[in-house]
Amino acid sequence: MKHEDTILAAVAGYVDTLSFVALFGLFTAHVTGNFVLIGAGVAGYGQGVLLKLIVFPAFGAGVAGSSVLLRSLSGRHARQGARLLHAVQAVLMLGFCLAGVRASPVAQPDTLPVVVAGVLGAFAMGVQNAHPRLIVRPAVPNTVMTGNVTQAILDVVDMLYAGTPESVREAARARFAKMMPAIAAFAAGAIGGALGLRYVGFWALLVPACALAVLAWTTGEHERAATAGPA
Numbered sequence: 562m563k564h565e566d567t568i569l570a571a572v573a574g575y576v577d578t579l580s581f582v583a584l585f586g587l588f589t590a591h592v593t594g595n596f597v598l599i600g601a602g603v604a605g606y607g608q609g610v611l612l613k614l615i616v617f618p619a620f621g622a623g624v625a626g627s628s629v630l631l632r633s634l635s636g637r638h639a640r641q642g643a644r645l646l647h648a649v650q651a652v653l654m655l656g657f658c659l660a661g662v663r664a665s666p667v668a669q670p671d672t673l674p675v676v677v678a679g680v681l682g683a684f685a686m687g688v689q690n691a692h693p694r695l696i697v698r699p700a701v702p703n704t705v706m707t708g709n710v711t712q713a714i715l716d717v718v719d720m721l722y723a724g725t726p727e728s729v730r731e732a733a734r735a736r737f738a739k740m741m742p743a744i745a746a747f748a749a750g751a752i753g754g755a756l757g758l759r760y761v762g763f764w765a766l767l768v769p770a771c772a773l774a775v776l777a778w779t780t781g782e783h784e785r786a787a788t789a790g791p792a
Contacts, residue, residue, distance in 0.1 A: 565780060569689060569703040570743040572769040574750030576654070579758045579765060580682050583661065585609035585670040589682035590689065590704045592620045609670030616683035623653075623687020631695050643696045643780045646688055651773035653685035654766060661763030678763075701743045709740045716740075 577590040585608055588594040595613040602610035630649065631642045660681050661667075664674035686704065693700045702708055719725045719733035757765025 571750035574747035575754035579754035647777035658766035
């Protein structure tokens with residue numbers, strides 16, 4: 562799908578912001594950000610240290626499970642791997658939504674319903690983080706934007722600097738055009754996640770769940786047509 566990375570970037574910004582606001586500063590997509598918050602919690606700043614520790618194995622399970630799932634596909638169905646990962650993540654995102662609704666109102670970070678919600682969110686985003694490393698295709702990183710923003714700034718310098726060779730300037734321009742939609746989508750998703758939580762609570766997670774379901778339905782459409790054609 563042409564805009565797959567843009568949609569996934571919006572999902573990552575949306576879910577990460579919603580989980581951060583709703584679950585005591587928990588990152589589900591940018592999971593290594595939890596190291597900083599765990600350190601702060603150990604020193605007495607913030608809360609939810611146990612929750613942030615528990616999501617690491619859940620995130621790892623999402624990554625490892627995605628790899629095992631794709632390895633189990635036969636050669637005939639290998640090209641459907643992207644659709645399968647989107648579908649699995651959509652189901653996990655729905656589970657995150659329902660678990661969050663069940664845990665609401667969230668008052669304490671280490672209660673079982675809150676932990677279950679955080680685990681499902683981290684599991685779902687573990688699948689998304691694994692996706693571009695398991696499915697070989699030209700892609701833009703869509704879960705953490707630091708690298709994209711850094712590269713975009715360097716590309717702007719290359720485009721504006723008078724001494725830049727034309728070939729380098731053209732490459733920078735093409736790369737910048739490819740990355741900016743994902744960066745903008747991540748930012749818009751972050752705003753959407755915060756607003757969604759404010760107005761409808763965890764039900765707001767139905768938005769990324771539906772977006773992932775649409776991706777599962779539409780990704781690889783041309784491949785399915787090509788596969789069906791010779792038959």
